[in-house]
Amino acid sequence: xDPRFPEWCGATNFGGKCPVQGEGKIGDAYWYFRARGARxxxxxxxxxxxxxxxxxxxxxxxxxxxxxxxxxxxxxxDEMAIAxxxxxxxxxxxxxxxx
Numbered sequence: 001x002d003p004r005f006p007e008w009c010g011a012t013n014f015g016g017k018c019p020v021q022g023e024g025k026i027g028d029a030y031w032y033f034r035a036r037g038a039r040x041x042x043x044x045x046x047x048x049x050x051x052x053x054x055x056x057x058x059x060x061x062x063x064x065x066x067x068x069x070x071x072x073x074x075x076x077x078d079e080m081a082i083a084x085x086x087x088x089x090x091x092x093x094x095x096x097x098x099x
Contacts, residue, residue, distance in 0.1 A: 004082055009089050018074035020081050023051065026089055027096065029060055033085050035073040039066055040081070042088045061092040 005011040005024075010031075014022035019036035026044065032051040033042045041064035045051040050058050065084075067073040 003028060004078070006038065006086060008093065009086060009098045011085075014082070015078070018071060020074060020076050022079075022081065022085055023048070029077075029092075031085075031089060031092075033080055033081065035067060036071070038070045038073055039064055040073050040084060041075065042085060043064075044089070052066050061088075061095070063088050063091075 001007065002011040002014050002024075004014070008026070009024055010026050011016040011022060011024040013024070019034050020040075020098050022033040024031055025026065029044050029046060030048045031042060031044045033047075043054045043059045044061040045054060045059045049062065054062055067076065
């Protein structure tokens with residue numbers, strides 16, 4: 001687990017630049033975060049593969065937002081990326097009523 005995240009986020013891997021990426025497990029689901037170019041996204045799915053490569057209608061949760069101009073998202077700070085991840089996993093967690 002990555003100590004920069006709350007334990008409930010289940011973060012197992014995080015870091016990098018161009019893209020910034022993170023992944024983990026929340027409850028029985030897997031999540032994947034990616035920030036590249038001028039966007040960032042996070043997906044929660046039933047399998048690791050579906051979290052990384054979401055297909056129409058399959059993810060349990062998906063959110064994406066624009067971020068600056070190309071290539072600013074890929075240089076996002078760790079602190080900002082972690083804040084986005086925690087915020088969106090919190091929304092997923094609340095919607096699923098997870099511990």
